[in-house]
Amino acid sequence: xxxxLLLEHINEPGIETFDVYRQKxxxxxxxxxxxxxxxxxxxxxxxxxxLRGRGGAGFPTGMKWSFLAKPEGVARYLVCNGDxxxxxxxxxxxxxxxxxxxxxxxMIVSSYALGANTSYIYVRGEMMPQIRILEKAIExxxxxxFLGNNILGTGYNLEIYVQPGGGAYICGEETALLESxxxxxxxxxxxxxxxxxxxxxxxxxxxxxxESIASIVPIVNDGGEEYAKIGIERSTGTKLISAxxxxxxxxxxxxxxxxxxxxxxxxxxxxxxxANGKRxxxxxxxxxxxxILPANLISKTVTGNPRLMTYESLADGGFQTGTMLGSGGFIxxxxxxxxxxxxxxxxxxxxxxxxxxxxxxxxxxxxxxxxLHKIEHGHGTMEDIDLLWDIQRxxxxxxxxxxxxxxxxxxxxxxxxxxxxxxxHVLNPQESQTRNxxxxxxxxPLATVxx
Amino acid sequence: xxxxxxNLPVEFSATLLVKCAEIVSRYPVGKQKSALLPILHxxxxxxxxxxxxxxxxIANFLQxxxxxxxxxxxxxxxxxxxxxxxxxxxxxRTGPCCLVGAEKIMKHIExxxxxxxxxxxxxxxxxxxxxxxxxACGYGPVLQIGPEYTFYENLTEDSxxxxxxxxxxxxxxx
Amino acid sequence: MADEVVNFKVTIDGIPVExxxxxxxxxxARQIGGDIVPPAMCYYSKLEGSGGKCRTxxxxxxxxxxxxxxxxxxxxxxxxxxxxxxxxxxxxTSPEVVEARKGVVEILLINHPLDCPICDQAGECKLxxxxxxxxxxxxxxxxxxxxxxxxxxxxxxxLHMNRCILCYRCVYxxxxxxxxxxxxxxxxxxxxxxxxxxxxxxxxxxxxxxxDVCPVGALTDKTFRFKNRVWFTKPVDAHRDCPTCSGKVxxxxxxxxxxxxxxxxxxxxxxxxxxxxxxxxxxxNTSDWVLEHPTDVEKESVIGAxxxxxxxxxxxxxxxxxxxxxxxxxxxxxxxxx
Numbered sequence: 022x023x024x025x026l027l028l029e030h031i032n033e034p035g036i037e038t039f040d041v042y043r044q045k046x047x048x049x050x051x052x053x054x055x056x057x058x059x060x061x062x063x064x065x066x067x068x069x070x071x072l073r074g075r076g077g078a079g080f081p082t083g084m085k086w087s088f089l090a091k092p093e094g095v096a097r098y099l100v101c102n103g104d105x106x107x108x109x110x111x112x113x114x115x116x117x118x119x120x121x122x123x124x125x126x127x128m129i130v131s132s133y134a135l136g137a138n139t140s141y142i143y144v145r146g147e148m149m150p151q152i153r154i155l156e157k158a159i160e161x162x163x164x165x166x167f168l169g170n171n172i173l174g175t176g177y178n179l180e181i182y183v184q185p186g187g188g189a190y191i192c193g194e195e196t197a198l199l200e201s202x203x204x205x206x207x208x209x210x211x212x213x214x215x216x217x218x219x220x221x222x223x224x225x226x227x228x229x230x231x232e233s234i235a236s237i238v239p240i241v242n243d244g245g246e247e248y249a250k251i252g253i254e255r256s257t258g259t260k261l262i263s264a265x266x267x268x269x270x271x272x273x274x275x276x277x278x279x280x281x282x283x284x285x286x287x288x289x290x291x292x293x294x295x296a297n298g299k300r301x302x303x304x305x306x307x308x309x310x311x312x313i314l315p316a317n318l319i320s321k322t323v324t325g326n327p328r329l330m331t332y333e334s335l336a337d338g339g340f341q342t343g344t345m346l347g348s349g350g351f352i353x354x355x356x357x358x359x360x361x362x363x364x365x366x367x368x369x370x371x372x373x374x375x376x377x378x379x380x381x382x383x384x385x386x387x388x389x390x391x392x393l394h395k396i397e398h399g400h401g402t403m404e405d406i407d408l409l410w411d412i413q414r415x416x417x418x419x420x421x422x423x424x425x426x427x428x429x430x431x432x433x434x435x436x437x438x439x440x441x442x443x444x445x446h447v448l449n450p451q452e453s454q455t456r457n458x459x460x461x462x463x464x465x466p467l468a469t470v471x472x
Numbered sequence: 473x474x475x476x477x478x479n480l481p482v483e484f485s486a487t488l489l490v491k492c493a494e495i496v497s498r499y500p501v502g503k504q505k506s507a508l509l510p511i512l513h514x515x516x517x518x519x520x521x522x523x524x525x526x527x528x529x530i531a532n533f534l535q536x537x538x539x540x541x542x543x544x545x546x547x548x549x550x551x552x553x554x555x556x557x558x559x560x561x562x563x564x565r566t567g568p569c570c571l572v573g574a575e576k577i578m579k580h581i582e583x584x585x586x587x588x589x590x591x592x593x594x595x596x597x598x599x600x601x602x603x604x605x606x607x608a609c610g611y612g613p614v615l616q617i618g619p620e621y622t623f624y625e626n627l628t629e630d631s632x633x634x635x636x637x638x639x640x641x642x643x644x645x646x
Numbered sequence: 647m648a649d650e651v652v653n654f655k656v657t658i659d660g661i662p663v664e665x666x667x668x669x670x671x672x673x674x675a676r677q678i679g680g681d682i683v684p685p686a687m688c689y690y691s692k693l694e695g696s697g698g699k700c701r702t703x704x705x706x707x708x709x710x711x712x713x714x715x716x717x718x719x720x721x722x723x724x725x726x727x728x729x730x731x732x733x734x735x736x737x738x739t740s741p742e743v744v745e746a747r748k749g750v751v752e753i754l755l756i757n758h759p760l761d762c763p764i765c766d767q768a769g770e771c772k773l774x775x776x777x778x779x780x781x782x783x784x785x786x787x788x789x790x791x792x793x794x795x796x797x798x799x800x801x802x803x804x805l806h807m808n809r810c811i812l813c814y815r816c817v818y819x820x821x822x823x824x825x826x827x828x829x830x831x832x833x834x835x836x837x838x839x840x841x842x843x844x845x846x847x848x849x850x851x852x853x854x855x856x857x858d859v860c861p862v863g864a865l866t867d868k869t870f871r872f873k874n875r876v877w878f879t880k881p882v883d884a885h886r887d888c889p890t891c892s893g894k895v896x897x898x899x900x901x902x903x904x905x906x907x908x909x910x911x912x913x914x915x916x917x918x919x920x921x922x923x924x925x926x927x928x929x930x931n932t933s934d935w936v937l938e939h940p941t942d943v944e945k946e947s948v949i950g951a952x953x954x955x956x957x958x959x960x961x962x963x964x965x966x967x968x969x970x971x972x973x974x975x976x977x978x979x980x981x982x983x984x
Contacts, residue, residue: 096500108566108605139500146513146550147606149621182498187509187548189834190604204508204534206547206834211698211726222503265568265609272610309567309605352568352609366567370604376547377812377831377838379699384753387836391789408786415749418720419701524844539830542843546832 022290023277024251026239026259027232031119037154039161042122050241051167054130055175058241063134067237069245071257076102076193076230077308077348078423079332083245088217089135090225098226099137101128101234102198103144103151106190108309108370109350112261113231115273117144117151121158125181127234129167130241132179135227139180142231143198146185155183190374194422195228196220197376208378209422232261252278256331260349262291267355269293282306282328282335283320286353299355302460303439306335307347309367310427312434313360314344316464323467340434356460360442361453364435365393371428382425385416389432396443399450406443410436439463478554480523484533488518492533504534508544512551517619521552549603550618557592557599559639562616563627565602568609577613578602580629584636597643598636654731658682658705659739660968671724671735672703676914682737682969683914685747685776687754687861688813689725690916696818697725700811701750702776706743709734721746738972744780751781757791757836758862759808767863769876769948772915773811794839799829800847802868802927803857807839810864816840816856823920824850840864851890854926858909858917869927870898870906877948879905881941886934890922896941897932904930913944 025031035041042048054063068083089097101124105113117124124142132140144152159181162168170178189207191197196210199221220226236258240248249257256278265271268286270293276285285291286301295301301316322328323342328335335346354363372386392409395401413429420426436443442461446453484492492511499506508530515526522545531538545551552560563578578600582588585598592599608614611625615632617639624635653664658675659682665674673691675683684705689697697703703725707718712732721743724735737743755777762768794807812831817840820827828849829842842848848856856865879898886893898906907926909917929935 105607106605107607109568109609111607111609111611114607145607146509146548147616147621149513149619150623184498184506185510185513187512187544188550188603189548201509202506203503204505204536204544205540206543206831211723222500263610265612266571271612305567350568350609352571354571358571363567363570366565366570370566372835373604375835377833377835379701380750380754380811381701383812383836383838384756388753388756388787388789411749415746415753419704419746419750421698421723537827539827539843542832543830547834 023275023280024259025275026248026251027116027123027235027261028120028273028275036120037118037122037158039122039158039165042120043165046242047122048126048162048165048167050126050238051129051133052173054133054241055173055177060134060136063130063237063241066240066245067134070236070240070248071245071252071255072233072236072240072248073255073257073332074230075232075236075260075348077107077310079346082229082233085217085229086135086227088215089227090218091136092225096139096222096224097135097137098221098224099128099132099135099140100195100199100202100221100226100228101140101142101231102193102195102228103142103148103231104186104190104193104198105148105231105348106145106193106374107348107350108367109263109265109305109352110308110348111263111265112273112349114148114151115263116231116235116261117148117155121151121154122162123235123238124155124231125158125162125168127237128181129162129172129179131227131229131234131237132181133177134237137227138178139182141182141184141202141221143184143186143192143202145192146187149185152183152185159183189376190370191376191422191424194424197422198228199226206376208376209424211421253329253331254333256333256346260330260346262330262349262351264292264351264353266351266353267296267299267358268353269296276330278329278331280330281320282330285330285351286319292351292353295353295355297355299357300460300464301353302356302358302463303354303360305344305350305352305354305431307345308350309352309370310423310430311345311347312340312343312430313354313363313438314342314434315438316460317467318342318438321467340430341437344434357457359397359457360435360439361393361397361446361458364432365390365397367431368393368428371424375424375428379421379425381416382420382428385412385425386428388412389416389428393432396446399446399454401443401447401450403444403447406436406440406447478523479525480519480521480555482515482519482523482526482529484515484529485518488514489533496534505536505540507534508536508541509548512541512545512548513619516551520558521555555592558597558643559599559617561598561600562603562606562618563600564604564606564608564612564614566605566609568605569612569614572612574613577615577627577629577632580632584633597640654729654733656729656731656733656735658735659737659972660966665729667728667731669729671705671707671722671727671729671733672697674729675724675735675737679913684724684737685772685780686725686914687772687776687811688815690815690818690859691914692916692920693815693818693822693859696813696815698723700754700813702747702754702780704743704746704750706736706740707733708736708740739968744972747780748782751776752785752787754811755781755785756787757808758811759791759793761809765806765809765863766866766871766876767809767860771863772861773809792836797841797845798868799842799865800849802854802923803848804866804868804871805840806864806866807841808864809862810840811862812838812840813861815859815861816865819856819859819920820848820850820853823852823855826850851922851924852920854923855909855917855920857926858911858920861915867906867908867926869930873905874900881943883910883938883941884935885938886925886929886936888922888925891925892919892921893925894919895921895925895935897935897937902932904932904935906930910941 073079192207197207216226322337368390372390377383417429613627684703687700704721711730
């Protein structure tokens with residue numbers, strides 16, 4: 022069993038209440054930080070921990086914090102990104118539902134470290150029940166003296182508010198989130214300036230994912246060095262993985278970074294293997310935007326090393342043969358799934374969620390969806406496959422925000438690894454409407470494929 | 473251009489106005505526009521959808537231009553710009569849910585309610601639509617019903633039938 | 647005495663220029679002029695916050711600065727990226743940029759109706775120019791294009807949303823020149839549209855400027871609608887004592903008749919002064935104006951030449967082989983049109 026830092030007490034009845042959470046050692050980090058550490062000490066521990074942003078980009082949290090501008094007399098803000106919308110990802114929902122005080126405690130410690138006196142938790146509007154849960158948790162924490170004025174007699178003041186979104190994936194992008202929090206359309210801002218210089222209301226702002234902020238609690242409690250002992254290389258600590266798709270035990274699992282992917286899929290501690298005795302066909306390891314991998318690139322890297330659940334190992338081989346840990350949205354596809362249909366589905370998602378501000382994404386995502394729809398429904402041509410490849414290339418890297426890349430990568434990876442499944446749709450327009458391509462050679466050992 | 477065939481004059485109750493004022497107090501002075509998204513939710517919960525009149529009243533309350541409210545209300549997918557069924561079923565249609573049968577569930581709902589996506593049933597009780605990922609992929613297929621956005625997980629055709637019956641009975645009792 | 651500002655040295659396509667700190671790559675390129683100026687469909691120097699959206703001005707930064715020579719990992723929007731001292735930028739000398747720009751042009755056109763034959767903007771349309779200079783000959787888009795109803799925004803301005811490229815310039819005009827913005831961008835993604843939500847007239851002394859800033863034929867002057875093709879009209883700069891604006895305009899003549907009035911546009915297609923509605927819509931007699939001189943029209947413009955001229959090499963290109971190579975395609979086009 023791996024160590025659990027976030028979900029240790031998840032099965033404790035009543036852990037969503039302040040009292041039980043406190044009994045289980047909750048809010049120790051607030052006491053420790055506010056009473057015995059300076060804000061810079063906290064930042065230092067986070068740097069030492071090696072914690073990387075859990076929202077998807079994996080940027081070192083401590084470094085992000087150290088970029089925060091601190092001009093005299095200007096308010097600073099911490100904004101928690103709870104706009105969890107990346108298909109395949111539902112860990113933040115789980116955390117906020119079952120152990121909301123972990124987030125509130127992390128918010129208090131992080132706000133203290135950054136010198137923020139007002140902090141916002143931006144939660145996607147669809148998670149109205151979770152918003153109510155958080156509001157209640159804030160009330161409880163305030164009643165116990167952990168929020169409000171002069172917290173624990175230290176002179177530190179903090180208010181936390183929960184802000185609902187309105188239904189827009191793009192608000193997971195930090196500057197779109199800030200726009201939305203200012204009551205505007207969720208159009209990502211053109212950077213620079215970055216939020217650390219001019220964020221919410223033009224003030225220096227840090228935006229962190231729910232899980233990142235919750236992870237600050239064990240880092241402060243046990244020290245950054247202890248945290249960094251867990252995991253491998255630059256993938257330190259534990260990570261919540263949202264497992265979905267055709268597996269026996271979908272759900273949220275806290276893993277020590279470094280667990281082999283194969284173990285994560287097949288062991289009873291985690292996914293429990295592929296459902297209904299089927300075989301594994303493909304995997305999206307880190308949310309819908311990361312490259313999809315065929316079965317023969319999942320357990321082992323192209324060089325034959327076991328593939329591990331770390332930022333580095335999943336990315337091994339670059340986009341040619343690797344993928345990304347991303348947000349930890351682990352979507353498993355069995356042999357009955359159609360990659361073309363799924364790629365179309367994802368393309369529809371990005372088309373639907375494009376904010377429309379910059380042209381390659383606004384027009385290109387819709388174009389890709391239409392071409393994929395055509396191929397999936399048996400009207401495609403070989404040229405369409407090349408066209409798709411070219412459209413995604415024209416979008417990637419040329420947009421204001423990463424949504425363009427997120428829309429382009431899944432299409433690129435699907436064509437790269439599953440091109441013959443696309444071609445089969447083109448060559449067998451009728452048959453492709455009645456049955457799926459199946460596993461084909463996608464699980465064959467790599468050497469065979471190369472030959 | 474949004475066709476405004478239907479408008480609904482609304483009056484904000486004292487309770488709603490108190491709630492809106494509380495929301496405004498969460499932000500620094502002069503940044504009251506931040507309250508727009510939460511207030512749109514509150515107003516929609518009260519009236520079921522956002523009529524032009526409702527949006528204009530919000531603009532007036534927040535001292536912003538009406539166009540600023542329209543811009544925001546039309547950007548986000550949760551805001552209804554036309555009347556919905558009393559129960560608006562929103563079914564996730566994105567990848568992970570489709571891997572476990574979301575498309576079948578949507579077909580079933582369409583048949584069962586006898587209305588197409590986006591339409592309201594004759595008795596005014598139901599409408600439904602597919603929505604993008606609801607971040608509940610491990611519990612799919614899922615649907616949600618506002619204004620409290622209650623979740624229904626691991627849907628089967630049977631559980632959908634039961635849900636629809638329960639809601640129908642609830643509406644009768646009310 | 648103010649401290650002397652130390653200028654930054656930048657090279658664009660190998661051509662050096664010195665600019666004040668804070669200058670964008672695009673404006674540095676405009677100081678050089680000629681073919682190395684990236685096209686800009688959404689940026690408008692007189693509208694704060696504009697730019698960054700159309701992505702036609704993407705360039706490659708092959709050297710970040712003297713201090714940090716690392717190249718930038720992605721192409722950047724030159725209109726919103728400021729120069730650093732020692733920065734080296736590639737525009738038309740970078741095949742990557744040319745290719746990406748071609749992609750943006752194709753993408754901007756997939757939902758455009760290409761109704762130039764009946765569009766009042768034809769001949770002075772920035773999208774036409776862009777397609778001509780940077781695009782491909784055909785499109786690979788085969789699906790139905792999105793369509794909208796035509797809308798009158800009052801009795802003077804017409805909105806053809808089909809033609810809009812969502813540059814946001816007209817929204818900035820309304821925000822920055824008028825007190826009460828009535829129109830904006832509704833919906834999102836490729837369903838976004840410029841509208842007033844409920845049919846409202848745009849009514850403000852300066853709102854007519856949305857016509858001048860619109861790079862395409864989405865916002866047109868109803869008082870000029872279908873009166874004539876712009877290349878059959880003759881532009882003359884004129885002024886009058888106007889209590890509201892500078893009164894400096896361009897009058898567009900057909901014979902003795904003033905068909906329309908616009909702001910005076912510079913070589914980058916931007917107006918010199920925003921003019922008021924009275925000058926624009928209601929003052930169309932020669933007797934209202936003091937005529938100055940025929941408007942200088944760009945050599946390539948169909949308005950001046952009435953036909954396509956041969957590509958005129960700027961002197962810097964004549965001396966530079968790399969630039970000549972980069973311009974090969976452009977040269978071929980003009981050859982074809984001879």
